[in-house]
Amino acid sequence: MSRIDITLTVNGEPRELKVEPRDQLADVLRGPLMLTGTHVGCEHGVCGACTIEIDGAPARSCIAHAGSCDGATIRTIEGFGDDEIMRALREAFTREHALQCGYCTPGMLVVGRDVVRRLPDADEARVREEMSGNLCRCTGYRGIVRAIVSVIVARRHARREGACR
Amino acid sequence: MNAGATGFGVGAALRRKEDARFLIGKGRYVGDITRPGMLEVAFLRSPVAHARLKRLTKPAGHEQQVFTIDDLPEIKTIRANSALPGFRVSEQPVLARGKIRHVGEAIAACIAGSRAEAEDLAGACELDYEMLPAVSDMTRAHLPGTPLLHEDWSMNAFLETHRNDDVSGLDAIAAAKVTRTLRTSRQCMAPLEGRGVLAEWDPRLEQIIVTTSTQMPHVTKSGLADCLGLDEGQVRIISPDVGGGFGYKGILLPEELVLAQLAIRLGRPVRWLEDRFEQLTAGANCREHHYVITAWADEAGRLLGVECDAIVDAGAYSSYPFGACLEAAQVGSILPGPYALPLLRCHTMSACTNKPPILPYRGVARTGVCYAMETTLDALARQLGISAEAIRLANLVRPEAMPYRNLVGKVFDSGDYPEALRRAVAAIDVPSIRARQAKGEAVGFGLATFCEQGAHGTSVYHAWGIPFVPGFEQAFVRLSPDGILEVRVGVHSHGQGMETSLAQVAHTILGVHPDKVRIVLGDTALTPYSTGTWGSRAAVMAGGAVAEACRQLGDRIASIGAGLLQVTRPDVVVADGFVRRIEGEGSVSIADVARTWYRAPQNLPKGVDKGGLEVTAGYRPDPDTGTHSYAAHAVVARVDLETGAVVLEDFVVVEDGGKLINPMIVDGQVLGGLAQGIGTALYEEMPYDGAGQPLAATLADYLLPGSADVPDVRLEHMETPSPWTTFGQKGIGESGAIGPPAAIVNAINDALASIGAEVTDLPATPERVLAAIAAARAGKA
Amino acid sequence: MKPSRFSYKRPASWDDAVKLVLAGARPGAGTQSLGPMLNLRLARPDTIADLRHLPDYAGVSVRGDTVRIGAGTTHAALEDGVVPGRLGQIMASVARRIAYRPVRTRGTIGGSLAHADPAADWVAVLPALGGVAVAFGAAGERRLPLANFVTGIFETALAPGEVLRAVEVPMLRDAARWGHWKFCRKIGEFSKATACLLDVPGARPRAVLAALDGPPMVIDDAAALLADPTGEARRIVAGCPGLSPWRQAIAEAALRHAVQGARA
Known part of the structure; x- marks a missing residue:
């Protein structure tokens, strides 16, 4: 052994x-x-x-x-240093009160970042589905879901603006 | 006072100061802390529920690494007494002595260099025991002939209570009468971080330092000193970041005592981290109630009386400090809920069974009691042919009656209960639900209203006579030489954001920017004594204490500042971080006042308060019978008649927590509580078989609600101040977890009303829903 | 909890893997099912033979009308469309609903199938898709029909010393109709009843009823089910012993929904 x-x-x-x-x-x-x-x-x-x-x-x-x-x-x-998506997620998590005791937060952020990258068009229902493998006992998930959706939406807007230019 | 004026004080939805460390993975929990030479502990736990322990054979060659109660005779048993008459006291040995009383009860502590090796040792111990019949059904535990858990008792019950209003005449005058038999399941609170304890002996201070994931460091300190025979100065409790509490960490743990004694004995740091298997199998310890409830009403739906026989499964021991009876004994006092109930006949029993000892979980007895009362009200409404809203409006205490003393002596401080209900109903398109029902759709609308007593103090707990009666809450504040305000409080934060809310309170009084306020929590060596964070008390009690301490400090700052401005105390105010003249120009910053006190005392005015810039102040609301926040929950639920599955289409909460110190944080508390309430309603259940074996050993079996299981709740606030608290704030931390089972099951039963089916048992699993439908159909056939 | 002690071997060749397994080693793939059992000490192997580093363990290749899927291909790869065509579409839709993405990135189709948990998704779905399991033993490769690969709870048709190397599944035309339904109280939870149905024009429709605490039940000719889903579902489920009334109800619902899905 x-x-x-x-x-x-x-x-x-x-x-x-x-x-x-x-x-x-x-x-x-x-x-x-x-x-x-x-x-x-x-x-x-x-x-x-x-x-x-x-x-x-x-x-x-x-x-x-x-x-x-x-x-x-x-x-x-x-x-994650200054990874752009992680930075946006952290900002969104604190803005949307997506954490309380903080214990689930690192896992939430890692999975949230994967969702943002992999599913650039995900809506709220899809985000809820994708995040269902990360349990939070404190927040009731609303802030977490809103935070991730907000980052996805912001990136979608940025993409569109980029395409228009 | 300039509440909220600058956007940082009381009333501001300030972002949380504590988030920064959690977002980068720098939260510091017990499991993150190590010490040189630290050993890990794994507990050998009982595989059976009820047995006579005959012999434990330690693994050959490792006898010195395995400790039983015989090896640790210094530790006294845990006793959590109650002043309630007839209470039977249990003696809880910290490691099983002679007898095993529940699955998961610790029998031996096994110590090794790693947790895996410690578990190897536990697995290599040989246990010889003689099985006894298990008592796993709370409704039969008290019956004669049932084996006794505590053999000097006359029956398996910690306590019975009675309230004997005469309801015998109600049958004759009531327009409606319903009786229901209801039950709720045993749950595991399941904070994401389990319990954890790291104990080390400091030979210099002759002090045992116990770092433990607890909600109540000071109570733990006193309990530990008691049980180990140390003086309190020899015990220091540190509670670092706590990964969720919910009541699960509001206890003096047998494990804390064992670890502390081992650290003293071995002279080396020892650590135990509860894992999820341990938590589920040894720590499912709340919410298991059984009710037979009858209610009478007149034709308008006004309640004439309620009769209730309630049993709570209290498990095998009385936990310290809250005891085995907090739930059952409260059933009678909570049953009237927010209603003006004229008569109540109530018998309660705290059954003693071969299960883990009960602890008060967020909402405590209210979640079960609210479920019983609210589903019974709906049954009455159905019988009378009136709406769920109408029957509640007929009974809710009216705003003009506030403050209102109800028939069991609870005093509601303030609020407009009917308005909360009306707003919740107005937020839902009820006619469209009725239209869908008319088309045969199994969709339903459910309501629940309730109030939550929080921050109840001396007068309430004294009557229960638990080992710890909360008194005045204290806060220590210090203005540092650099102008930083340090605030030390003995309550703790396990997600509630106290580092932010209390900084907002300090800001409101002194005008110091929240970034310059440092909140110190979770260490008995650094903070004033406190009974801790539970019972929705911290915002009221610690909030009030911090405000009072800041006020007194502000007065001293003002006196010094006035001297520096060469005016007198009445000529100045403290605002926005400055001492300012009320009339005329002139101000001096709080930081300059601090510098003067510490570094240029030659400039201090004469007659200055020698206490300087440090203040400890105490606070208790008067009266201290508690604040009552209240809420109305409105739910739309759809039932899949094929599978029994329930989908929550909509969830509205109208909530009144008085003045909100930080509305964002309050929302978070309510929403988090709701998710737990949804768990109680639909998912969470620790089943026990007849042998007392818990049947859900992983989170694949014990289902916690996930992100897809909780709807996007619509939350609305009313803000009726409490007349009794510093800012009008009320305790609101548990509220969210109280209403959902009642509102959800009422929605389910409304959806099934055309079939005549009713769900009675929680959680309302697909299997139970389908069984209710089948029973109704069979009854009709 | 932490696992019991075991030794760890990383065979470099399939022959080495077989030797280790013959000597009693427990094969390990993504360990998304084995890992929890090890942590709970429900499984206490002396040795784990880590298959993850074997040549061609993961990956997909198409030969003629058949796609060969390496046993080590992850659920996530299948979800992301590593298998082409209509079959790939079907497999992606199944894979997406296995546990959670961070489990799917390591969990493998072969590991799941060989583990043979009655509630597992590929245990239910692969028999409906047809094809064979490719077992590798001392005598080389052996092909076993997927329809009766899983023989019981945690039991398969693999002989002692054999490891699962791949599955070979017939490609599907775009016209193939597919229905799949499972009942989970929560996303990612183990299914309490699963049914699927494959209806390829010109061939007999095939259905599977699974996740009922035993091996999957393969209905080789599901024409009757397609014709009368309600009545036939009731008849099929009545033939499953020991189910509670609720389990019977959702099993029947599963079959009906599988038919509905295939008709949609």
């Missing part, structure tokens, strides 16, 4: 790690890498609090073994 050597690129930095085969990626990020913005909520893939990006796609870090992610590029809530 020996530990295994893996290499990850985490938030742009190459990291070499020794992990136990049973270590989930979430625990490796939160433990040795001290990236505690990734929260563990259920450890069975339902609540979405641990959602991060693996190779550019949102994924549950509580049910992805670190060993199986060897070689992967990981991005956590700490790794």
Whole structure:
């Protein structure tokens, strides 16, 4: 049951790690890498609090073994820097009161950013569908949905204006 | 006072100060904190509900890493007594001693370098026990011959209460009488962050420092000192960012005591983080009620009386500090709701069962009681052939009667209850619903009205006699040398945005910009004593205390400022961060006053208050019987007759929380509560089998509402100030979670009225809805 | 909870994978179903053989009238249209409703099928689409009809030592009609009853009733169901033992809605 050597690129930095085969990626990020913005909520893939990006796609870090992610590029809530969509989402989240205790927020933002990028024409119903894998116990979701929709709409307007010019 | 004048004070929808750290993943929860040399704890928990514990065999070679109650004899049992007559006190050992009383009860603490290894140890323990028949049905728990959980008791009940108004004559005079048997399911509050405890011993201060995800750091401190035999100076509780509370973290935990004692014993930091499996299987601890309720009305729908027999499943122990009876004992006092009820006969029982000990969840007993009363009212209305609106208007306490003392002695402070109902109804196109019904569509309209007592204080809790009776709330304020205002309060924030709301309160009194107000919470070493954040009390109590402390500080600032301006105290006011002359030119900034006190005291005027720029002040509303916010919920629901599924087409809330300190934050509280209420109404249920086994061990089985399950609620406010509070604000944190089950089921029953079907049990799952339809059809056939 | 200890192997070839599995290793793909079971210690394998790095494990290729879908192809890839044509359209619509996007980005069609949870989507849908599962064992590839690949709760027709390498599904003409309906109380929840129906002009319509706590029930000739959805649904469901009245009701509803969908 020996530990295994893996290499990850985490938030742009190459990291070499020794992990136990049973270590989930979430625990490796939160433990040795001290990236505690990734929260563990259920450890069975339902609540979405641990959602991060693996190779550019949102994924549950509580049910992805670190060993199986060897070689992967990981991005956590700490790794978005001044990403334009993330900045817009953060602004919209605070404006729409889309967070209270803050525990679900990093996962919400990671998934919200994927929705904004992947579904540029999504309406409110679609946003509600797409966000249904991220549980929030505080807000009742209205602020979260409004925030994400507002970013999508703003980008759509910007696109149209760009096309008109 | 310049409330809201600058857009930052009381009444402003100010964006939250705390958001910045959460949005970049820099919130700091217990699970984010580590210490050098820290060990992780996993608990071996009982797999069975009721058994005699015979022997625990520790894994060979690891005996020193496994601790049972025999290894920790220093820890006293937890006792949460009540002054209510007839209360039976339970002794809760922090680790099972001799007997197991519910699935998930902690039996041993297993310690290792990692959580996984600690779980390995727990899995390697061998448990020898003798099964006892489980008591899992609250309606039969008290019956003779049922095995006793606490063997020195005469029956499995913590308490019975009686109110015996004579309702025997009502049959003769009533135009309508209905009786319903209703029940609600056991729920798990399920904050997204579980509980978590990190304990460490500080040998320098000879102090145990417990970092724990709690709503009430000071109460936890006192409880911990009591149970560990320490003096209170030896205990410091830190509650960092808390990932949701809702009542789940309003308790002195057995785990906190075990961790603290282990840290003392081992001299090393130890940490335990509750996982979701533990939470669901050992922590489903609220909302399970059973009612047999009868109501009588005259032909106008006026209530003549109500008779109710209520049982609440209180679980195996009385939790500290709120005890096992907070729910059941309140049923009788909450049943009249917002109505002018003349007669009430009520018997309640807090049943003791082999389930986790009950805790008060957001709304506490009100969610169940409101469900019972409001569905019964609708049944009466149907029998009388009057509308749901009409029967409520016939009974709601009228605004001209405020303040109103009802038949059980509750005093409603202010408000226009009928107006809230009228507005909610007006927001829905009821005729179009009736038209759709006429075409055979299973769509319905449902109402619920209720009021929420919040911030109730000494006079109320004293009567219940729980271990902690809230008194005066205190706040400490300090103007720093740089002009920053530091505010320290003993309540805590777990999503309520206290760092923003209290800064707005301070701004309103002193004019200091909210960015220059630092709110310090969640550490007993840094904050004044407080019973904590629960019972919708923080905005009223801490808001009032901060205002009072700021006022006193403002007076001192004004005196110094007047001296610096070479006028007298009555010649100046404090406004917008300055001390200004009332007449004529001249002002000095608060920051300059601070600099003078700390760094140029030679310039201070004579006779200055030696207390300087630090004030601790206390506050309690008078009377302290509590504020009453109230609301009307109106719902349009569609029932799929094929599957029993319910779709919420529309949801309107008209809410009166008095003066709103931050309307955006209040909206957030109401909307968040609503989602939880929708969970109670339609999704959340922890079923137990006859052996006392919880049957929903993951969030794939225990369904929490998601973004697609909560409609885009329409929210409207009335703002009737409470005459008794600082700004007229009322407690409103729980309100959203109270009304939805009643309003939603009333809408469902309205949709099914033509079939004659009624849902009686919560949640109204597709299976229950379809069963109700089938039963109605079978009854007609 | 954290998983029990196990050792982790990453076979570089299919032969190595088979050797590991023969020696008792548990194959792991996206671990979106296995992961929770490991975390809850419901599954306690000694060894996990991670198939994700095997050659051609993910990906889609069309050969003649058949599309071969690597077992490691994610639900998200299928949702995003990696399979062409009418079949791809159908598979995308199914994939979009599996769990949640962050689960679909790692969960795989082969992993889900081999895991054989009765409530899982591909367990219900693939038998209706026809085609074969491509198993790989010590003797090489073996093709098993998808119609009876799942044999019970968490049980498949894979022989000991075999791993699922791909599924091969016949391409569909644009005229193919498809109905699929499942009952979930919430988006992403496991289905409580699923039915689907494929009606290709000139061929016998095929239906599947699934997610009823057992292997999927394949109705090879669904002509009667198409002709009389209500009566036939009742007859079919009456043949499923042990269902509660509600489960019977939604199972019947599933069949009726599948027919409706195929007719639309």
